[in-house]
Amino acid sequence: RFQAVGDDLHVKNGxxxxxxxxxxxxxxxxxxxxxxxxxxxxxAKLKSILRARVWWPGMAKKAEDWAESCATCVTNGRPEKPTPMERIAIPSAVWDTVALDFNGPYLKFGGIYILL
Structure with a gap:
């Protein structure tokens, strides 16, 4: 099965x-x-992540299929461009300005979101 890439293969630490x-x-x-x-x-990013660490025959196609069939990705879609970061004015007094950040989902913990 790996004859086509046989010259590139070797065993290291098992x-x-x-x-x-x-x-x-x-x-x-x-x-x-x-x-x-x-x-x-x-x-594209998924393929890049995988290519940096692992390999198997047909990996690129499998990664494309995986990302394109992800229910979360299909439901939420992808924004065309990320929202640019904005500078916030330096507050003139304590509690004059409050900032919040919303982060998640953290799938390892049941898909929870964190409000910072």
Whole structure:
């Protein structure tokens, strides 16, 4: 199955390595995709995340399919451009200005959001 890339393969510390990336066994590929897509990156970003660490035949197509079929990504969509950061004026007195930040979802903790 790996004959086409045989020259690029070697074993290091018990792991099969292809050009610096761990060759992911089929039994761990879905779990790998789930973890890599936890922050809901686009399919291009997901492929980039995976390519930096792991490899398996057909990985790019599988990553595209995974991101495009993610229910959260499909429901929420992707903004065209991120909202630019704005400068806030320096407050003139204590409690003159209050800032809040909303962060999440944290899937490891049941999809909760945090208000900071």
């Amino acid at each position: 792991l099969l390595i292809k050009t610096g990336c761990v060759v992911m066994p089929e039994s761990l590929r879905n779990q790998t995709l789930e973890v890599a897509h936890e922050g809901h990156p686009s399919s």
